[in-house]
Amino acid sequence: MSEQQDYPYATYLDIKFPALRVVDIPxxxxxxxxxxxxQTLCQVNDSVVRLGVMQGEYHWHKHDNDDEFFFVLDGxxxxxxxxxxxxxQPQQGFxxxxxxxxxxxxxxxxxxxxxxxxxxxxxxxG
Numbered sequence: 001m002s003e004q005q006d007y008p009y010a011t012y013l014d015i016k017f018p019a020l021r022v023v024d025i026p027x028x029x030x031x032x033x034x035x036x037x038x039q040t041l042c043q044v045n046d047s048v049v050r051l052g053v054m055q056g057e058y059h060w061h062k063h064d065n066d067d068e069f070f071f072v073l074d075g076x077x078x079x080x081x082x083x084x085x086x087x088x089q090p091q092q093g094f095x096x097x098x099x100x101x102x103x104x105x106x107x108x109x110x111x112x113x114x115x116x117x118x119x120x121x122x123x124x125x126g
Contacts (some may be wrong), residue, residue: 025111061101
């Protein structure tokens with residue numbers, strides 16, 4: 001039997017803004033004090049849009065059944081793959097396909113949006 005691993009990330013899977021509500025990203029960013037903050041903003045069909053306010057690095061992981069889309073709003077965001085690193089600047093995005101092992105990191109504070117299925121486990125599959 002495997003044990004649940006603890007991660008030093010503030011991850012909130014509740015939907016912060018239901019349909020027909022204004023999604024106020026600047027207000028969330030302003031109040032964020034965590035180094036690695038992940039908040040589900042809203043749900044669109046079977047997917048969710050999440051806000052990330054991050055500094056530092058995430059652990060290596062993969063999602064066996066789910067693609068992830070990352071879009072940078074502010075700062076520099078790096079996605080490490082096994083064979084290369086992708087440096088994203090503001091207004092740039094990148095899709096990590098399901099099954100691809102990756103690690104994300106932000107040398108300085110970065111603000112990003114993520115789009116993924118609502119069923120995804122943010123810390124990865126097994």
